[in-house]
Amino acid sequence: MTTNDTQPDPGYFDVTCNQRAYRELLPDPVPEALIEKILTAGTHAPSARNLQPWHFVVVQDEDVRREIAGGTRAAWEGFAKGSIEDQTTPIFKEVDRWAMGGLAEAPVIIVVCGNTLIVGMEEMGSSIYPAAQNILLAASALGLGSLMSSLPIFAPDGAFAKILGLPEHIVPLATLPIGYPARKLGRPRRRPIAELTSRDHFDSSW
Numbered sequence: 001m002t003t004n005d006t007q008p009d010p011g012y013f014d015v016t017c018n019q020r021a022y023r024e025l026l027p028d029p030v031p032e033a034l035i036e037k038i039l040t041a042g043t044h045a046p047s048a049r050n051l052q053p054w055h056f057v058v059v060q061d062e063d064v065r066r067e068i069a070g071g072t073r074a075a076w077e078g079f080a081k082g083s084i085e086d087q088t089t090p091i092f093k094e095v096d097r098w099a100m101g102g103l104a105e106a107p108v109i110i111v112v113c114g115n116t117l118i119v120g121m122e123e124m125g126s127s128i129y130p131a132a133q134n135i136l137l138a139a140s141a142l143g144l145g146s147l148m149s150s151l152p153i154f155a156p157d158g159a160f161a162k163i164l165g166l167p168e169h170i171v172p173l174a175t176l177p178i179g180y181p182a183r184k185l186g187r188p189r190r191r192p193i194a195e196l197t198s199r200d201h202f203d204s205s206w
């Protein structure tokens with residue numbers, strides 16, 4: 001293959017640079033074919049030694065979604081909410097609404113888990129989060145809203161593993177609610193690369 005054989009894909013950059021955290025989702029069901037496309041993208045992520053230690057639990061059942069939202073609320077009220085100093089910002093209000101029960105509105109919640117029989121916890125995150133990111137991008141590419149949250153897995157007393165009936169070697173790491181957006185969000189605000197990048201040496205700016 002030469003550099004002339006490669007074709008740029010502007011669609012990819014459009015999807016990646018517009019990916020946002022969607023907290024308000026419509027209850028409309030997501031077709032099974034789309035869920036499988038999203039999962040396929042997840043399974044095409046890289047992992048250390050190609051061990052693919054992920055396991056996905058796709059939650060659609062309303063009662064289970066409510067239980068997950070209940071655990072999320074407990075984690076939010078129990079420790080996360082109190083750590084946020086300014087509770088008057090629009091983003092705080094949005095997250096608060098979501099964490100106090102809004103999460104259950106998502107018609108699909110994909111829980112990305114790691115299998116500790118395949119990979120130890122010390123390298124689990126680096127092999128699992130690429131799959132979560134692939135899922136977020138695939139959902140965006142299909143016109144769906146999504147969001148990554150680690151909050152539900154901090155539900156007190158291991159509630160999350162109990163809700164999903166996870167065996168001990170399957171560890172939940174990320175919760176990805178997915179559905180059609182209630183409204184389209186604008187472009188994400190991100191720091192410019194020049195602020196975040198060095199050339200050759202830390203002291204040398206880009």
Ligand SMILES: Cc1cc2nc3c(=O)[nH]c(=O)nc-3n(C[C@H](O)[C@H](O)[C@H](O)COP(=O)(O)O)c2cc1C
Pocket residue numbers: 019020021022023095098147148149150151152188189
């Ligand atoms: C590890 C991680 C945990 C997150 N946890 C939550 C969460 O618990 N609740 C929430 O509403 N958003 C959560 N988010 C989403 C972030 O708030 C969001 O990615 C960030 O604010 C950028 O938002 P934007 O993409 O809409 O610009 C989380 C994101 C990451 C990567």
